[in-house]
Amino acid sequence: MSERLYTITLDVNGVQRSGAAPARMTLVDFLRDVLRLTGTHVGCEHGICGACSILLDDEPVRSCLMFAVQADGHRVTTVEGLAADGKLSTLQDSFCETHALQCGYCTPGMLIASHALLEGKSDPTEAQIREAIGGNLCRCTGYQQIVEAVKLAAKRRHEGATS
Amino acid sequence: MPKYDRTRSDFLQDAMKAVPFEYERAASVAEVCALLTQHGPDAKLIAGGQSLVPMMAMRLARPSHLVDLNDVAEMRQIAADGDYVRIGAVVRQVRLEREPVIRERLPLLAQALRWVGHVQTRNRGTPGGSLVHADPSAEIPLVAVTLQAQLKLTSQNDEMWMDAQDFFLAPMVTAIAQDQCLTEIRFPVWPDTRVGSSFQEVSIRHGDFALTSACAQVVIDEDGRCTHAAIGIGGAGPVPLALPDVAAQLVGETLDERVVTAVADAAAAGLEPEADIHASAEYRRHLAEVLVAAALRDARAAAGRGHIS
Numbered sequence: 001m002s003e004r005l006y007t008i009t010l011d012v013n014g015v016q017r018s019g020a021a022p023a024r025m026t027l028v029d030f031l032r033d034v035l036r037l038t039g040t041h042v043g044c045e046h047g048i049c050g051a052c053s054i055l056l057d058d059e060p061v062r063s064c065l066m067f068a069v070q071a072d073g074h075r076v077t078t079v080e081g082l083a084a085d086g087k088l089s090t091l092q093d094s095f096c097e098t099h100a101l102q103c104g105y106c107t108p109g110m111l112i113a114s115h116a117l118l119e120g121k122s123d124p125t126e127a128q129i130r131e132a133i134g135g136n137l138c139r140c141t142g143y144q145q146i147v148e149a150v151k152l153a154a155k156r157r158h159e160g161a162t163s
Numbered sequence: 164m165p166k167y168d169r170t171r172s173d174f175l176q177d178a179m180k181a182v183p184f185e186y187e188r189a190a191s192v193a194e195v196c197a198l199l200t201q202h203g204p205d206a207k208l209i210a211g212g213q214s215l216v217p218m219m220a221m222r223l224a225r226p227s228h229l230v231d232l233n234d235v236a237e238m239r240q241i242a243a244d245g246d247y248v249r250i251g252a253v254v255r256q257v258r259l260e261r262e263p264v265i266r267e268r269l270p271l272l273a274q275a276l277r278w279v280g281h282v283q284t285r286n287r288g289t290p291g292g293s294l295v296h297a298d299p300s301a302e303i304p305l306v307a308v309t310l311q312a313q314l315k316l317t318s319q320n321d322e323m324w325m326d327a328q329d330f331f332l333a334p335m336v337t338a339i340a341q342d343q344c345l346t347e348i349r350f351p352v353w354p355d356t357r358v359g360s361s362f363q364e365v366s367i368r369h370g371d372f373a374l375t376s377a378c379a380q381v382v383i384d385e386d387g388r389c390t391h392a393a394i395g396i397g398g399a400g401p402v403p404l405a406l407p408d409v410a411a412q413l414v415g416e417t418l419d420e421r422v423v424t425a426v427a428d429a430a431a432a433g434l435e436p437e438a439d440i441h442a443s444a445e446y447r448r449h450l451a452e453v454l455v456a457a458a459l460r461d462a463r464a465a466a467g468r469g470h471i472s
Contacts, residue, residue, distance in 0.1 A: 023186035050283060
């Protein structure tokens with residue numbers, strides 16, 4: 001017996017996308033395997049590591065802790081949506097600058113979490129940065145360079161806004 | 164079928180963690196209750212899903228029908244009416260964190276929320292979900308029993324209020340019936356002006372499950388004497404524990420070090436915590452004593468400032 005498929009339509013990075021999936025398919029699997037947006041990474045698949053973080057209606061959430069069918073009609077931003085016109089955002093460029101990644105597995109989640117922070121707070125304190133990425137595991141950097149990247153991005157965004 | 168004949172969709176089927184189920188979005192409490200009655204014991208309600216989805220991924224939960232509560236507007240209200248703050252079961256935890264009425268009238272709940280998961284999980288997680296999941300180390304259930312909250316349980320033909328104290332039966336086991344939906348939580352507001360509260364916790368990483376947690380809320384009069392107190396301990400027993408008898412020992416006392424130490428000692432004395440890979444029973448009992456004392460000192464200081472912290 002074949003499993004019932006649900007039609008799911010959502011706004012992904014400003015583009016209306018549709019696909020069919022069983023109810024039990026998680027949002028991260030739908031993004032990667034049905035929509036072929038493989039920027040979002042699958043890590044622990046039970047809500048611990050944060051690698052699958054995306055924005056759902058502008059708020060960071062874990063896409064392994066939602067079924068795709070629940071996102072029907074909602075707005076999703078993935079890491080692909082951070083680089084407008086294929087050009088790295090100030091935040092992404094800052095990650096390169098401060099060596100805020102090594103293997104890169106956690107990076108999409110780290111970028112989404114820190115992007116959400118900077119959208120809400122243009123000049124976050126170090127404690128606020130650490131709180132914002134507190135739900136994301138990184139096994140390479142020891143976190144310090146990621147914190148520096150977010151600080152640098154905040155500074156650059158501020159300079160960009162005033163120049 | 165030999166492995167090399169498998170299609171991409173075969174692999175996708177295998178990659179899915181949960182068992183197959185049917186999904187329905189309810190628009191009202193009436194519809195939720197009707198669906199629960201219709202589908203029987205194999206139906207599950209999903210709100211934020213931050214506990215249920217991992218349970219389903221590990222196949223510890225295997226519902227045949229999943230009823231989504233996220234569009235039920237009547238379960239997403241926050242209202243302060245006189246003696247109570249009423250919170251819809253599906254309000255996002257992040258909204259409770261930001262809502263001024265919670266910070267002003269239920270400071271202990273606001274303090275506890277800082278320890279609940281991470282930003283990404285609080286953006287989806289709900290107080291109702293946390294209560295029905297009934298993890299003995301969870302923060303929101305601890306605040307609910309400590310402040311003597313009441314839970315509104317709605318079924319197709321009935322609704323009732325249950326004391327939080329009576330709701331938790333064992334780890335992950337509550338008194339909710341199969342045909343009931345937790346729709347609202349009401350927290351009594353202490354009317355006094357000199358109220359202070361504090362939530363304390365030790366976990367391996369901030370946002371992880373508590374090894375042990377403790378909270379306290381006190382009223383201190385102008386002479387420095389305690390007139391009302393509540394104490395609770397989480398993660399040190401099968402259910403979150405409110406300790407009204409121990410808290411009563413504070414009434415009429417000035418909360419000096421001697422009293423704080425004696426009451427913290429009494430609070431920890433009756434505990435029978437479990438040992439696990441993270442902490443021994445003895446360490447959890449020690450944490451409970453230290454954290455109750457810290458919560459009392461912090462709550463006393465907040466009350467002494469004459470406003471809610």
